[in-house]
Amino acid sequence: AQTVTQSQPEMSVQEAETVTLSCTYDTSESDYYLFWYKQPPSRQMILVIRQEAYKQQNATENRFSVNFQKAAKSFSLKISDSQLGDAAMYFCAYEEGAGKSTFGDGTTLTVKP
Amino acid sequence: DGGITQSPKYLFRKEGQNVTLSCEQNLNHDAMYWYRQDPGQGLRLIYYSQIVNDFQKGDIAEGYSVSREKKESFPLTVTSAQKNPTAFYLCASTFGRYYGYTFGSGTRLTVV
Numbered sequence: 341a342q343t344v345t346q347s348q349p350e351m352s353v354q355e356a357e358t359v360t361l362s363c364t365y366d367t368s369e370s371d372y373y374l375f376w377y378k379q380p381p382s383r384q385m386i387l388v389i390r391q392e393a394y395k396q397q398n399a400t401e402n403r404f405s406v407n408f409q410k411a412a413k414s415f416s417l418k419i420s421d422s423q424l425g426d427a428a429m430y431f432c433a434y435e436e437g438a439g440k441s442t443f444g445d446g447t448t449l450t451v452k453p
Numbered sequence: 454d455g456g457i458t459q460s461p462k463y464l465f466r467k468e469g470q471n472v473t474l475s476c477e478q479n480l481n482h483d484a485m486y487w488y489r490q491d492p493g494q495g496l497r498l499i500y501y502s503q504i505v506n507d508f509q510k511g512d513i514a515e516g517y518s519v520s521r522e523k524k525e526s527f528p529l530t531v532t533s534a535q536k537n538p539t540a541f542y543l544c545a546s547t548f549g550r551y552y553g554y555t556f557g558s559g560t561r562l563t564v565v
Contacts, residue, residue, distance in 0.1 A: 344495070349493075373550060375553045384556065384558050384559070386556075387553040387555075390551065390552075392551060435550060435551075435553075438501065438503055439501070441496075441498075442498075443488075443495035445493065445495045446493075446495055
């Protein structure tokens with residue numbers, strides 16, 4: 341089974357600063373998809389950004405971008421110009437066949453005003 | 454607006470009782486999933502269904518059962534065989550690979 345590792349249980353960032361959340365995964369597949377989800381205190385999970393493994397270009401969604409290193413099996417999330425509303429738990433997920441996803445244990449992000 | 458509705462938001466179960474968590478979507482998604490979330494942990498897959506009248510076990514299916522009689526509905530039953538059911542349960546759906554999940558707002562189940 342695939343594994344997803346988020347090595348930072350907690351991170352903090354100053355408002356308006358940039359923070360990077362780490363994620364590594366283990367797979368023998370060449371074609372797969374990777375995602376970052378956000379879970380705010382309301383616990384409503386929201387898709388933040390996605391990356392196709394066969395695309396070398398890193399995905400970007402407004403203030404959120406990824407650094408995808410396929411050979412290293414690394415998929416980090418960078419949040420620029422951090423806002424108070426970014427405070428949440430962030431989960432990295434690897435999608436295998438049938439749309440099943442394996443999730444990391446999450447990183448709790450605190451944003452300091 | 455399209456989305457996934459989970460109910461109830463909070464549910465209390467007595468020992469030895471079966472309870473059913475509801476999940477309804479109006480997104481026209483074929484695939485639906487049930488995940489369990491425990492404190493400080495990620496999501497673990499219980500069951501999933503890619504098409505009506507078909508479903509497969511996930512990583513932690515023991516003590517749970519599901520049905521998929523309609524495309525819009527994917528209820529999860531937590532049976533008395535599930536020895537530690539207290540957790541947060543999330544239902545999700547998707548169009549398919551690449552799209553990622555749309556999640557419901559979750560059900561918090563507590564054994565009393």
